Amino acid sequence: MEDNLENSQKHLDSSSQSGAGGKQAAQEYESKWKKVLADFENYKKDEAKKFSVFAKFSKIEALRDLLPVFDMLERAVHEIPQDIKSYKWVDGISLIYEEFLSILAKNGFKKIETNSKSFDPKYHEAVGRIDGVGDDVVEDIRSGFVTEDDFVIRAVQVKIGKKK
Secondary structure, three states: OOHHHHHHHHHHHHHHHHHHHHHHHHHHHHHHHHHHHHHHHHHHHHHHHHHHHHHHHHHHHHHHHHHHHHHHHHHHHHHHOHHHOOOHHHHHHHHHHHHHHHHHHHHEEEOOOOOOOOOOOOOOOEEEEOOOOEEEEEEEEEEEEEOOOOOOOEEEEEEEEEEO
């Protein structure tokens, strides 16, 4: 009986030691699992960010492909002779131009406005000089566009004033 008691005690001691080792192993697995989970969450965030950047630059490239068409349409609208402005088809061209601008705005692009502004090389590309006041923008030659976060897609081509 004493042998059984001794064996039971030894078994109990070894069980408690393996139980402590089991707890430690479980804690290690839990710690590793939490690290892997955190790494995966960070991976998902990084991939979402990359996708967002890719989508943004894809839109920009699509806009760059459409800009020559926009330029022709804008020139057509601004060069319509006064004597034919009353025709319905002229209204149609103007509506197409306005819809084009609306679609651009809906996709996060806006036209750079230059009305009597000082020349800013971030937004303006000088292509000529006209007698005028200082270095202010005097005339727009070609429209420019920026994204919602002020990334310049294409600078406005302008003529600037030159002091007499």
